[in-house]
Amino acid sequence: ALWQAAVAANPRAVLLVVSSYPYVLEAEADAAAAVVWSSHGGQEHGHGLADVLLGDVEPTGRLAQEWPADAAQAGDLLDYDVIATRTTSWYSPTPHRYGLGHGRTYGDVRYAALDVAADRAPVDEDATLVAHVTVENHGARPAHELVQLYVDAPGHRLP
Structure with missing residues (x-):
């Protein structure tokens, strides 16, 4: 109410x-x-x-x-x-x-150019993945952005 x-x-x-x-x-x-x-x-x-x-x-x-x-x-x-x-x-x-x-x-924070690379191929459970992303502030205000990356383990999802 x-x-x-x-x-x-x-x-x-x-x-x-x-x-x-x-x-x-x-x-x-x-x-x-x-x-x-x-x-x-x-x-x-x-x-x-x-x-x-x-x-x-x-x-x-x-x-x-x-x-x-x-x-x-x-x-x-x-x-x-x-x-x-x-x-x-x-x-x-x-x-x-x-x-x-x-x-x-x-602000107007935008993410661009996400690139994920593995330290070896084929990628297995011991491989290291490195992610790079460009963060751009297109707004007039200063921005503090905490970049977070969420990943899913192979076989994690329901069939």
């Missing part, structure tokens, strides 16, 4: 979620001008959030977990068999609302 009143008063309202767990944010996220998530941050949490919301500091964090698109995708919080329940993006037949590593900034 509080969120609905905020959006009714200001259609540009920002949904701020402070939690340790991902939530299903269907209508709430659709109505928000932006969604900002933070874990519990201690004494300076309020000041830090204010700095981000006012644009004084770039938001640079990335999600440490996936956020489901709907309640069916969320599964049972106490069922830890993510393969059988298909509750992670590795096994889900449908995309999550926000994936692992999702995050945005006020």
